[in-house]
Amino acid sequence: xxxxxxxxxxxxxxxxxxxxxxxxxxxxxxxxxxxxxxxxxxxxxxxxxxxxxxxxxxxxxxxxxxxxxxxxxxxxxxxxxxxxxxxxxxxxxxxxxxxxxxxxxxxxxxxxxxxxxxxxxxxxxxxxxxxxxxxxxxxxxxxxxxxxxxxxxxxxxxxxxxxxxxxxxxxxxxxxxxxxxxxxxxxxxxxxxxxxxxxxxxxxxxxxxxxxxxxxxxxxxxxxxxxxxxxxxxxxxxxxxxxxxxxxxxxxxxxxxxxxxxxxxxxxxxxxxxxxxxxxxxxxxxxxxxxxxxxxxxxxxxxxxxxxxxxxxxxxxxxxxxxxxxxxxxxxxxxxxxxxxxxxxxxxxxxxxxxxxxxxxxxxxxx
Numbered sequence: 001x002x003x004x005x006x007x008x009x010x011x012x013x014x015x016x017x018x019x020x021x022x023x024x025x026x027x028x029x030x031x032x033x034x035x036x037x038x039x040x041x042x043x044x045x046x047x048x049x050x051x052x053x054x055x056x057x058x059x060x061x062x063x064x065x066x067x068x069x070x071x072x073x074x075x076x077x078x079x080x081x082x083x084x085x086x087x088x089x090x091x092x093x094x095x096x097x098x099x100x101x102x103x104x105x106x107x108x109x110x111x112x113x114x115x116x117x118x119x120x121x122x123x124x125x126x127x128x129x130x131x132x133x134x135x136x137x138x139x140x141x142x143x144x145x146x147x148x149x150x151x152x153x154x155x156x157x158x159x160x161x162x163x164x165x166x167x168x169x170x171x172x173x174x175x176x177x178x179x180x181x182x183x184x185x186x187x188x189x190x191x192x193x194x195x196x197x198x199x200x201x202x203x204x205x206x207x208x209x210x211x212x213x214x215x216x217x218x219x220x221x222x223x224x225x226x227x228x229x230x231x232x233x234x235x236x237x238x239x240x241x242x243x244x245x246x247x248x249x250x251x252x253x254x255x256x257x258x259x260x261x262x263x264x265x266x267x268x269x270x271x272x273x274x275x276x277x278x279x280x281x282x283x284x285x286x287x288x289x290x291x292x293x294x295x296x297x298x299x300x301x302x303x304x305x306x307x308x309x310x311x312x313x314x315x316x317x318x319x320x321x322x323x324x325x326x327x328x329x330x331x332x333x334x335x336x337x338x339x340x341x342x343x344x345x346x347x348x349x350x351x352x353x354x355x356x357x358x359x360x361x362x363x364x365x366x367x
Contacts, residue, residue, distance in 0.1 A: 024049060024056045028363055029352055036366045037061040042326075042345030043230040044071040048254035049356060050267070051337040055258050061344075064228035065235060073255040076218060076226045077342040078239045079327045080148075080320025083250035084182060085279065086205055086260075087197075088130055088301035090189070092275035093204050100192055102126045102301070106134075109188040112163045120171045126188065128173070129181040131284045131299045133291065135168040136178045148248075148322040151183070152240040159183055159244075174292035175284075182247030189246075197246050208272050209259055214252040216245045226251070229324020230344040236324030248320065254340050261331050261338030264316070279303060280316055280333070310360040319350050328353040 025047065036042045037060055044061035057073040071077075094100040105123050107113045117124050120135065128134040140162040143150040163184075186197045193200060198216055206214050218226050229236035241249035262268045264276050279301040286296055298305040303316040317330035326349040331338035341353040354361040 025058050026356065029355055030058070032363055032365065033060050033352060036345070036348050039366060040233055041348050041366055042343045044075070044227055045341065045343040046071050046073065046075060046077070046254040047352065048073065048258045048340040049337070050258045050262050050265070052267070057254055065230070067228075071227055074213065074225055074253050076213065076222065076251050076253055077327065077344070078229065078251050078322045078325040079257065079342070080322045080325060081248045082318045082320040082327050082329050083246065083248050084302045085318050085329070086201060086250060087182060087185060087246045088279045089205050089272065089275055090201055091126065091130070091185070092278040092301060093272060094189070094193070096275055096278070100126070100189070102130070106184065106188065109192060110163070110184065112160065116163060116166060117168050120168045122168065122171055122173070124168070126185065127283060127301070129178075129185050130301050132175055132177045132181060132295070133173050133284065134178060134181050135170055135174070135176065136180045136184070138177055139179050140183075149237060149240050151244045152242045154242055154244060156187060156243065159187060175286055175295045176292065177294065179247045183244045186244055186246035205272065208270055209263055211252065211256040211259055214250060214256050216241075216249045216251070218251055227344050229322070231324045231346045239322045248322065254342055257329055257340040257342070258338060261329060261340065264331050265333065265336055265338055267336065308358050308360065311358050313358045315354065315357050317350075317354070321346075330354065330357055332357050
């Protein structure tokens with residue numbers, strides 16, 4: 001009899017906690033997330049929220065067209081260019097340890113840039129590469145395919161060949177989004193440190209944050225948790241960035257991405273605190289179009305710093321995308337809240353995260 005009463009009480013308690021947890025996701029976000037799945041823009045989505053009250057996760061849709069299982073906190077997604085914020089965290093950590101200087105000229109690490117920048121008479125720094133103000137093109141032209149997998153067979157020799165064939169003529173700094181810049185950064189890190197970018201990121205960032213389910217190549221034993229890339233009603237090819245994953249090759253889970261944001265917010269103290277704070281500090285501002293029209297706003301080290309006039313809130317964010325995924329990660333230091341949105345599909349994704357971080361942000365109804 002006592003055991004029956006105890007089991008009943010525990011069941012009621014668990015149901016109560018579950019109901020309370022689900023109320024954490026605003027109804028308009030829940031409705032629109034499901035709407036985008038219903039009309040085929042997305043196949044599977046996981047939203048994660050972290051604040052002072054803990055973490056909450058919400059799964060929608062399915063893992064693939066042939067697997068109706070709903071993705072959850074442990075499902076593995078491609079996070080695309082959000083990987084750049086991990087690269088800058090590594091660079092900040094290397095600077096704090098005196099091994100690399102972010103404000104130093106790239107010529108110190110790759111002499112070919114003396115030729116590249118000779119006509120512009122500019123000093124191009126690692127920070128310029130990080131924040132897309134180096135003048136380098138979005139991608140090199142000597143690749144075999146032109147999609148997210150363009151780097152799967154790209155080599156260091158290919159990179160050096162391309163760099164030796166170009167010059168930057170514009171003497172005025174301007175913003176031009178560049179994945180190529182992150183190939184250069186990765187090569188710089190590896191040349192300076194004498195080891196691979198992947199092993200450095202694992203040792204100094206992922207390992208410190210206990211992100212053991214985040215990989216560039218997902219191990220066979222974990223592939224049953226890998227969400228299948230999806231776009232326009234069909235499966236897409238899994239991302240393979242070969243020797244150059246620093247700009248977008250990382251795959252992770254909502255659970256581990258919230259661990260990253262937890263550290264960014266200072267809710268969990270680690271040896272990376274100073275490095276992560278370095279990446280959040282404003283380094284670049286283009287609010288008046290001085291540096292071109294492609295991007296208007298402010299940047300830390302890879303993080304966009306969005307200052308919302310409507311609410312007065314300041315949000316750090318980054319978006320990511322590959323052939324079959326879109327991703328969003330953002331946080332508000334003052335409100336102590338972080339949000340990750342991971343989805344298999346294309347378009348219509350970042351407003352979900354921004355709306356959670358700032359209720360005044362407009363939510364688009366996809367049709």
